[in-house]
Amino acid sequence: MNEAIHPLARKTVVWHLAVTSLVLILMMIFGVIMLMNQGEMISITPQWFYKIMTAHGTGMVGIAALGGTAILWYFLSKYVKLNPAILIVNFVLFLTGVSMVLIAIFVFDFSDGWTFLYPLPAQSAKMYGAAGAVFFLSGMLVLGFGFLILYMYLAARLTAVYGGLGKALGWDIIFRGKKGYGPPAAVVATAMVIITNSTALLAGATVLAASLVNIINPAVTMDPLLAKHLTYAFGHIFANCTIYMAVIAVYEVLSEYTKRPWKANKVFLIAWNCSTLFTLMIYTHHLLMDFAVPKWMLIIGQVFSYANGLPVMVVTAYGALMIVYRSRMKWDFTSSLFFLSMFGWVAGAIPAIIDATIVVNHVMHNTKWVPGHFHTYMGMGVVAMIIGFMYYFNKTEGNQEHRGIDTFTIALYFVFFMGLVGSFLYAGGISAPRRWSEHLPQWVLSDQVGAVSGIFIVLAAIIFTARFFSGLRCVGSQVPYQKKSAAG
């Protein structure tokens, strides 16, 4: 049991996780509907397809951030005293923003994708009315504002406790030769996320505000290429950071389960500093087919996208393998999912790195290869970490125990997720474009494989969620006396 966390924050973490798990199921169902339509198993109008697509993208990134925030807050509370009011404000603003986004999509027919690429929202506003675009863009601003408040507060707390974000990232050990270990992994990761996500949110706020102004007064315009830079500086970094928040649980819990320390040594700190820098730089791989971008910037997109794979491959995932190796660790729901999530993260990074190669991107950009790689590390990485944390939370804060159905559900989820991402990657390999409501006959089979896999993934997610909610009943009320750890 985490005794350091404020009881109100503990309740708010439960709300974060409850909303995450329920929205996850809904968004997965949206994903299956899209695949079934592409696979000619059902028929919906293109307007509905693109509305669902917009909701799916926004919702999935949103809940990954929400679940990641719950993890970050829960574990950071062990080292830094945190005011639960900030987490509640973040949650309320999240719900407000999400409500506005849903109104935009399902009441005012907004369907311009979660990346709202300028000047598309303004063009759609001319055709379908401004309300949809205004609600969506404003909702995203509210959502972003909620996260920015959170990060500003966390920056202030880390500064107060550790003397600055630099020290929280271990700069005194890396650059000043200080001996020993850096701050706990939760602190290092939080510092990284504060820096990168605050930058992302400011970039996002700029393009969102500019798009809104453009809709209200079309005479005020923005350069589309600059807007695209800002959009992906926001979207890429924000989506990327969900895994950097969620991985805190892996560091904390695998160390607890194996009873081995996972300390922030110099290599660990260098890796996280590299991740901070590279994550800020590599969004340019989304612009590799914008030939007007300076060539040096695109080469940076390729080279640093490669380099960004190194911290996870060489330090985090390798560290997970090392800590589990010959540890006699107890394999249960949490440890299995966290172990597999590291596989999912690296497995997703492989096709991502390949696609960041400019010559490959030239024939694979915006094909289904792209959702293939990000579904791998989002679904088998971030979401696996969040679900693993849900069970860990119920186990440590309550008395949930591993059952046979949990082993079955994990196997169901991962086997069919391999099927889903395999179908995406194969479709990308045969040049099927992404974000098309209808597909040519040669692409349909891969969509059908994806849809069937998706149905079983939804089933697994429903079982995970049912188990989470059933376990919540005992949280806080029936914690066994002196129970301190989920591992034993």
Added chain:
Amino acid sequence: MYQQIAMYATVFFVFLLALAFAFVYGESKRSGEYSTIQEKGYKIRKFYFLGLIAIMAFATVMTLGRLPYDSNQAEAEGLNEGIVVKVTGIQYAWEMSEETFKAGDKVQFDVTASDVTHGFGLYNENMELVAQTQAMPGYTNTVYYTFKEPGTYQILCLEYCSAGHHVMVKEIVVEPEGGASDE
């Protein structure tokens, strides 16, 4: 070609990764002294790190010399001496200054858009994506392609541009070298 390389490379590396995870899972049931494991693990990691760097450096060297938007390279290969075609994307159609070509034609596509951002994706007769660039208002992106084979090629929109995105398709005909077929 690059699609096949990407698929095989992904399968190969994911397989190696799965092997590593399966091995560690198998070994997790035994016990060992962590300090010894760390000592050995850090030694292996050095080679693993250098191996990854070597693979990445090799891929970088092999690919950065073949950038699709390198005008110097296009000049060296004579690609910029071919037919210049103006392409404009507009919801939901492609306007082109030329629509019929002959096998062997070297074509320079100057691509832009007049409303929102689109994606110019050139597909060959087997519906294999062979070249692409973004079509963005206010910018002209130049992409070069030599039509080696005759047939019906298609241009598909590859950047989401609203509800008619999937109907934004244009067919272009590449006739055999020396004239149209009698068939």
